[in-house]
Amino acid sequence: MLGDQLNRTSAAFDDFDAQHDLVWMAEAADESTNVWVSKPRIAVFLAAMRHFAAELTADGVRVDYRRLDEAAPSLAAELSSAIERHRPDGVVMVEPGEWQLRETLRATVAASGVPLDEREDRHFLCSTAQFERHATTRKSLLMESFYREQRRAHGILMDGDAPAGGAWNFDSENRSSFGKQGPGMVPAPALFAPDEITLAVIELVHSRFADHPGSLDRFAWPVSRGQALTALDRFVAERLAEFGHWQDAMWTAEPWLYHSLISAALNLKLLDPREVVARVEEAWRAGQVPIEAAEGYIRQVIGWREYVRGIYWMRMPAYADSNALAATEPLPDFYWTGDTGMECLRDAIGQTLDLGYAHHIQRLMVTGLYAQLLGVEPRQVHEWYLAVYVDAVEWVELPNVLGMSQFADGGVMASKPYVATGKYIDRMSNHCGSCRFDPAKRVGDDACPFTTLYWDFLGRHEQRFARHPRMALQVKNLARITDEERAAIGARAGAIRAGVVG
Ligand SMILES: Cc1cc2nc3c(=O)[nH]c(=O)nc-3n(C[C@H](O)[C@H](O)[C@H](O)COP(=O)(O)OP(=O)(O)OC[C@H]3O[C@@H](n4cnc5c(N)ncnc54)[C@H](O)[C@@H]3O)c2cc1C
Ligand code: SF4
Helix, strand or coil: CCCCCCCCCCHHHCCCCCCCCCEEEECCCHHHHCCCCCHHHHHHHHHHHHHHHHHHHHCCCCEEEECCCCCCCCHHHHHHHHHHHHCCCCEEEECCCCHHHHHHHHHHHHHHCCCEEEECCCCCCCCHHHHHHHHHCCCCCCHHHHHHHHHHHHCCCEECCEEHHHCCCCHHHCCCCCCCCCCCCCCCCCCCCCCHHHHHHHHHHHHHCCCCCCCCCCCCCCCCHHHHHHHHHHHHHHCHHHCCCCCCCCCCCCCCCCCCCCHHHHHCCCCCHHHHHHHHHHHHHCCCCCHHHHHHHHHHHHHHHHHHHHHHHHHCCHHHHCCCCCCCECCCHHHHCCCCCCHHHHHHHHHHHHHCCCCHHHHHHHHHHHHHHHCECHHHHHHHHHHHCCCCCHHHHHHHHHHHHCCCCCCCCCCCCCCCCHHHHHHHCCHHHHCCCECCCCCCCCECHHHHHHHHHHHHCHHHHCCCCCCHHHHHHHHHCCHHHHHHHHHHHHHHHCCCCC
16 A cells, blocks of 8 residues: 555455555655655644554454665565565555656566556546546546536536536536625634554654745644545534635635645545545535536546646656746745745745645746746656645646646647636735835836736737737737846846846
């Protein structure tokens, strides 16, 4: 069992015989050092693995659990030695969530001469083979058509053949900003004080990964199935009703707002997406939440989440090297510290390092947008996202970063780059009010770096997007800027890249 396969309904247990079989799990250091993984992410994975192993043991399952201090530095070396130790008739493995890891584990088992029985990950509603069939029988790979097919195939939010509530998508009712009055009192999410197992992990991470980024002072993530179910219940009862409405809004020092905070629990497989969407649909059918909240939420879980997984497995391994916009800049150092004068980035990066969490719009339209406008090499952006978020697993992180936020795949996932000036951030948050930059200005000492870089981005990619059906209008606006101002934008963008402004 790998660290993100912590479910008792996994195919690995289908014919498990407690008399003869055992579960092998290992905490390998290379999983935390291949990229510079943050303390919260390491702690979530190790704490969840230890809780799962303890539950299996309590149920009478034999577990060979190798702790970090006793395990070989690499997962592959540890697996080889486990195979030598136990001399099994065969190894059963559910498909891993990372292409390279799958290749490594396949090769390791093959080298040991023991047969490998690799099984489908039934956690997902759509298998990789089903997604490939869906993708190859269509001209365009739009998320929306995939999502509708998922709804129909699994009878989710359906009234007979028709979408429940009378429409497939209620996004026009969602995505407001808080306005000047702010979010007011937001119901607190379920937070979990670390128990003995988690405290031991926290101590281990402090001593073994002291120089890794991030903090464990506020660690309160669900790390067992029981806790994950409580987190889901609390979300549905107290915050789901407002989810859609405030889905894209941001507010300084309000990290959670109306988000569910269950992505890590889902990705570790502590929760099943079917039970999550069933709870949400029930709440709507019982009249507890509006359709736009329920539909908006369900779309994220059975639409986006499964769609990005399908893209990942169809496109890997080449996908990881995508760089359609030929971006080569280094990731700014402040991504690892939050030490910047740009308030929106300081807030988003600060909470990311403190908690291992930022919500979708912070990831897409603050940290992701800035990296894209700056022209950061996509691989460096990917490695940062994989390192810092508690829910980061490559199958979901990579397409979101390379495809959705950086347009590095040239339009496989997103039909256009998500680019905007600082005015978008100003509209959706209160960050600009306390920032020394002005989101409306593209040149001058107080010009917002997002706004300067937006115009610089359009200028740099003018040729590419001039006839693009969804970008041409944005590019056309360049014509209104004088040559003199374009030169000033270029000069200021250069100063931003050199770290003189920011
Ligand atoms: C650049 C970038 C990187 C991202 N990296 C990750 C990642 O490493 N792991 C991860 O799970 N999500 C990732 N996402 C998607 C999304 O931001 C997170 O799933 C979400 O913020 C998690 O918080 P939540 O549980 O409170 O989600 P909510 O806002 O409450 O959403 C509900 C659930 O929907 C699912 N979901 C929503 N959007 C997406 C999406 N675009 N892709 C996949 N699932 C989605 C998640 O499971 C989430 O728990 C990324 C998005 C972007 C733009
Ligand atoms: S002015 Fe620009 S840098 Fe400052 S908070 Fe607003 S968008 Fe961010």
